[in-house]
Amino acid sequence: MSVRWLFGDQLGPHFTDDLADDAPVLLVESRRVFARRRFHRAKAHLVLSAMRHRAAELGDRCTYAQVGTYAEALDAVRGPVTVAYPTSHAALRLVQARDDVEVLPARGFATPMPEFARWADGRGARRLLLEDFYRDARRRLDVLMDGDEPAGGRWNFDADNREPPPRDGRLAVPGPWWPAEDDVDAQVRDDLDRWERDGDVAFVGRDGPRRFAATRAEALAALDHFVTHRLDAFGPHEDAMLADDPWMAHSLLSAPMNLGLLDPLEVVARAEQAYRTGAASLQSVEGFVRQVIGWRDYVWHLYWHQPPGYRDRNALAAGEPLPQWFADLDADAVEARCLSTVLAGVRDHGWVHHIPRLMVLGNWALQRGVDPAALTDWFHRCFVDGYDWVMVPNVVGMSQHADGGVMATKPYASGGAYVDRMSDFCRGCRYNPKKRLGPDACPYTAGYWAFLDRTRDRLAGNHRMAQPLKGLERLADLGAVVAQERDRGTSAP
């Protein structure tokens, strides 16, 4: 009988449901993975907790190998091994290099790889647009459809889902579901303490109470709580940020989905059911479904679809090293309230929602010309939901425009006005989002113009940048702004 090898992000029932109940399973806990890079401690905790919980559930049929490398564990297996398609190029190379391992089709994504290939091939020279992929997926998977038409007659509720935050700084929605830690978590924490003491590994960030689901039962409870209590509020303020409420109405399901504990199709089925029974508005349900079978799958397929050099692309020639305060998640070193608050969120939870990632962290790095590969590595290590397949397109492509426009038609660069409109950060900040010169000049506002000045030749051919570049020409004090921002550089603002 062959052995099913489960990577640490293949932990749900859909990775073993084709096997007999007693078929042997292998899970490998490789200490060297943590020794090589400085991960967020909450991420190390979550992944180890999830793997050990899964091993305990599988019982005697599971070999839980605590070893240095994957190869050590595989060498100890007698007989053939099967594994579902892994989630990184490096892991794929590893499994394909072994004669004894059979690689099965990918699981845990809504659109199968051959289906994406058919869709992409059918487009010829046209761009692989998310919107087109998403509509195709809705039709093909029959999600939120009334016959051949989208439910409610509209495919896209984005325009309704960009509201600024509520004025009183609070979103009227019940809080997220939180897990209760158990003995497995305590054991993981002890092990991490010991490894750190022994000098084997070094972590960054705080390992507070575990915030994300680590088992199938927890993941289902988190999904149920979200759909029942929070989904209806998801849409309208999806893009807004609040200083005192990092979670707002977000699902917090990326971590369990990326651990393979939930299948995206069951997630959207629950969301659709809430719409059909009147428990959640179409505006919110469509917004959420778009994220899960749209964005999540689109990013997954782009990761595999791009040529191998994609991760090293640097179309805007950004070469600044990632500063130490950023790498250390030293939020206290930062006065800019938006960046300080968001960095504190990463330090404390290993998670902030999409807009802080894109418009605060990513925007800052883009404006300052931080090396995209270093930034990708940082995001990967510091976020509980970070894996190679999802970080490379999101950081290199969406956030840093280092792919020259494969993923996003223009860079996500913006000044303080955006942050001011979409958050309550600016009110308590020592900088002024309207100022670009002087001691209270907002680093985002001034940084935006300095970014455009630095990249104007590279962006000149992009028609979506024509307007901003024209604005740059009209800036009488541009020289002074650029000099000011050169001085500020990548020091903590």
Ligand SMILES: Cc1cc2nc3c(=O)[nH]c(=O)nc-3n(C[C@H](O)[C@H](O)[C@H](O)COP(=O)(O)OP(=O)(O)OC[C@H]3O[C@@H](n4cnc5c(N)ncnc54)[C@H](O)[C@@H]3O)c2cc1C
């Ligand atoms: C710079 C940057 C880095 C990111 N890194 C990651 C990452 O490492 N892992 C990750 O899962 N997501 C990543 N995202 C996407 C998104 O920010 C997170 O999926 C989301 O914030 C997770 O929180 P949530 O589960 O509450 O999401 P919700 O707001 O509740 O959204 C629902 C789900 O949609 C999916 N989703 C939405 N957008 C994306 C996207 N762009 N890519 C992939 N999935 C998406 C996620 O599975 C998420 O759980 C990144 C985005 C940016 C801009």
Ligand code: SF4
């Ligand atoms: S003023 Fe500028 S630095 Fe301060 S919170 Fe607003 S955008 Fe951030």
